[in-house]
Amino acid sequence: RRKEEQAVVSTQSTGRDRWSDEEIKAFEDAQDKFGDDWKKISELVGTRTWKQCAKRAEVARKKPAELNEDEQVILLEILDKEPVHFIDEINWKGIPEKWPYELDPQIDGNMLKEKFFRLMQYRVPFYSHLSYSDIIELLMEHFCKPRRDKSKKQSEMINESIKVEVVD
Numbered sequence: 001r002r003k004e005e006q007a008v009v010s011t012q013s014t015g016r017d018r019w020s021d022e023e024i025k026a027f028e029d030a031q032d033k034f035g036d037d038w039k040k041i042s043e044l045v046g047t048r049t050w051k052q053c054a055k056r057a058e059v060a061r062k063k064p065a066e067l068n069e070d071e072q073v074i075l076l077e078i079l080d081k082e083p084v085h086f087i088d089e090i091n092w093k094g095i096p097e098k099w100p101y102e103l104d105p106q107i108d109g110n111m112l113k114e115k116f117f118r119l120m121q122y123r124v125p126f127y128s129h130l131s132y133s134d135i136i137e138l139l140m141e142h143f144c145k146p147r148r149d150k151s152k153k154q155s156e157m158i159n160e161s162i163k164v165e166v167v168d
């Protein structure tokens with residue numbers, strides 16, 4: 001048993017800090033299943049020690065909340081209007097000036113940048129091989145189109161009910 005633990009620790013102490021998508025998925029599934037039982041979570045993840053799993057959960061609890069869907073749409077609409085060709089050309093310090101103050105008066109460009117990158121990493125497969133405009137288009141398609149379709153259906157239902165009321 002001790003040799004097994006040493007083998008796991010040696011593969012985990014390679015200086016690799018970033019968690020892979022597979023590790024994150026396994027960690028989240030394990031945490032749903034085992035709560036804060038870090039040893040069981042570590043066993044299920046298979047590539048991280050219980051201390052690394054506990055640390056990941058601690059860091060996640062300290063991170064600011066994710067943007068809700070409305071805020072994601074607002075951020076994408078702002079970024080869609082940015083006159084840039086590459087992500088690294090975005091003036092993130094200027095983005096909060098375009099952000100609706102009432103949503104979060106404390107928001108700063110670095111927070112929005114972090115949230116955008118997290119959104120991009122989770123929602124756009126192979127984002128590193130795509131252009132900025134393709135990434136924005138895919139994200140807009142994912143978040144904005146369903147909203148427009150839903151709004152359109154709601155409007156049609158309202159208009160239909162108004163027609164029925166007028167006819168009666």
